[in-house]
Amino acid sequence: MAEIGRRNLLTVSRSSTAGFYLDGGPLGDIFLPPKQAPDNCAPGDTLEVFVFHDNDGSLIASTQMPEVFCGEVATLRVTATSDVGAFLDWGLSKELLLPFSEQVGTVSEGRSVLVVVYQDVRGRLVASMRLDKHILDLAEGLRSGDKVTLTVGGKTELGYKCVVNHRFWGLLYDNELKRPLTRGQRLQGWVRRVRPDQRLDLSLNAPARQRAPDIAAAILQQLELNDGFLALGDKSPPEAIQRIFGVSKKAFKQGLSKLYKERRINIEERGIRLLK
Known part of the structure; x- marks a missing residue:
């Protein structure tokens, strides 16, 4: 069908x-x-x-596919405006209509707008900048720790409101970020918590249980590149760990613990050594 x-x-x-x-x-x-x-x-x-x-x-x-499908959110460029609305480049020869009634603020040629694609009452595919009409506040089927796709919707007092998997709203807190984000930016993230009211708190960092194996693999790779020894350990400053592995000291120590329990490394006073 x-x-x-x-x-x-x-x-x-x-x-x-x-x-x-x-x-x-x-x-x-x-x-x-x-x-x-x-x-x-x-x-x-x-x-x-x-x-x-x-x-x-x-x-x-x-046989040509658009950049965004029905029910999805994307940032698209306005190619023209007319009496019926604006037209957006979505990768097909037939451009996507953004009706006047679905516009927010000033829409002009050359501008990029964040929209959701949906079917209107006649079944036609059109775009809307009014995301709140189409994105749900309450999440269904997601759990803490789930990996998700995020699209930044806008800034709030606490952080950034993001569209999760094109379907739900979630909140990405400022303390999770190293730099400001832009509206329409696409990110990989995780569900940090599903609140009792079924709203989502988000994170850009994988849960610790998912990070440790990846960090362990990165530690092994660094050891192999440095003749089996790395002058870095559980007492190293967080800045040094962040510079080399891009993770927190806590996550790094979890990776060390995993490798030590597997008897793949030895933790020495000056650093860690790969066991053959």
């Missing part, structure tokens, strides 16, 4: 002088223009396509 605004695997059902038609299931035949079809395309072939509405309202398929 074909889904509008999504990546689909559809079968070529027939061809004509105008182009090809794909089996869209309940949506019926979906037209694929010849310029979008691969060489030697024939009925029975299965193609990966994006499905959306053409200017006349009919469904059309493209």
